[in-house]
Amino acid sequence: MIRLNMGISREDGRLGMESLLTGVQQGLDLVMSQLPLGHPALEQIQNAKIVAHRGGLDSGYRENTLPAFHRASLLGMWGVEFDVRWTRDEVPVIHHDARLGRVHPGRGVIAQLTFGELRALAPLVPTLEEVVQTFGGKMHFMIELKDKELNHASRKKKILEEHLSSLSPRHDYHFLSLSKEPPLALGIDPQLCLLVAELNILKIKKEVLEWDFAGLAGHYLLTTSALQKQLRAKGKLVGSGFLSHKNLLMRELCMNRDFLFTDHPKIITRSMKDLRKKIGQHARPL
Numbered sequence: 001m002i003r004l005n006m007g008i009s010r011e012d013g014r015l016g017m018e019s020l021l022t023g024v025q026q027g028l029d030l031v032m033s034q035l036p037l038g039h040p041a042l043e044q045i046q047n048a049k050i051v052a053h054r055g056g057l058d059s060g061y062r063e064n065t066l067p068a069f070h071r072a073s074l075l076g077m078w079g080v081e082f083d084v085r086w087t088r089d090e091v092p093v094i095h096h097d098a099r100l101g102r103v104h105p106g107r108g109v110i111a112q113l114t115f116g117e118l119r120a121l122a123p124l125v126p127t128l129e130e131v132v133q134t135f136g137g138k139m140h141f142m143i144e145l146k147d148k149e150l151n152h153a154s155r156k157k158k159i160l161e162e163h164l165s166s167l168s169p170r171h172d173y174h175f176l177s178l179s180k181e182p183p184l185a186l187g188i189d190p191q192l193c194l195l196v197a198e199l200n201i202l203k204i205k206k207e208v209l210e211w212d213f214a215g216l217a218g219h220y221l222l223t224t225s226a227l228q229k230q231l232r233a234k235g236k237l238v239g240s241g242f243l244s245h246k247n248l249l250m251r252e253l254c255m256n257r258d259f260l261f262t263d264h265p266k267i268i269t270r271s272m273k274d275l276r277k278k279i280g281q282h283a284r285p286l
Helices: 015-034 042-046 066-074 115-121 128-135 153-163 181-185 201-210 225-233 246-254 265-282
Strands: 050-053 079-086 092-094 140-145 173-177 193-196 215-219 237-243 259-262
Touching: 042 246, 042 265, 050 066, 050 237, 050 265, 066 079, 066 128, 079 128, 092 128, 092 153, 128 140, 128 153, 173 181, 193 201, 201 215, 201 225, 225 237, 237 246, 246 259, 246 265, 259 265
Parallel strands: 050 079, 050 259, 079 140, 140 173, 173 193, 193 215, 215 237, 237 259
Antiparallel strands: 079 092
């Protein structure tokens, strides 16, 4: 989600290209860390809504698992982003890739496995129900819908509604999607969903406005101030990512984003504490 990856993933079998693009991303982050920036105001710091992407990828725990989410909660993350896929018997589970192998041992495509088979192969893959029971109301959920082709969409919509029935839409959760098709197929209110842009940010912006989605999330370099102004003029939300160090955090706080996504919740939590401390020191009377 919201990486400069041009849609390339491990599932395409193009690991060399992914590694190259990861290096480009790291280079961009390094350049941005050296640029002079403004200093966020206390209000901007206090209003920050920071979301741990897949629970955070720097935790030592496997992404999209209950231990990773627990750590994000302990670090004080406002929200957590996770990916929902469906098993063959229509159990919504939390897993980014279409198949096992990268994060969890074992082989198999999630959509071709029953939940019992998946649990036997990869017991740490949680269900949506388990995540809601454990963290519902404690952190805001950014629920990314991964499956583009949805069979039995009306039944799956009902299952989602049942699992999320104890939570309040907008207050407790939003949906995310890389395209308009999954939320529309599921009959999800567009006002509950942000579309996620990669390099296709102009296309996604157009779809957000045409289909009246809640907003857009994208890479911090692509969600420009001009684009943000256009979206805000239409009452849309804007999120950016991924924050990897203090200077990027400061930049994005000054941009007044609605949501800030990070793979590094520990670094960002420490940076937020440093910023609060610095502002507190400046505010002390002589």
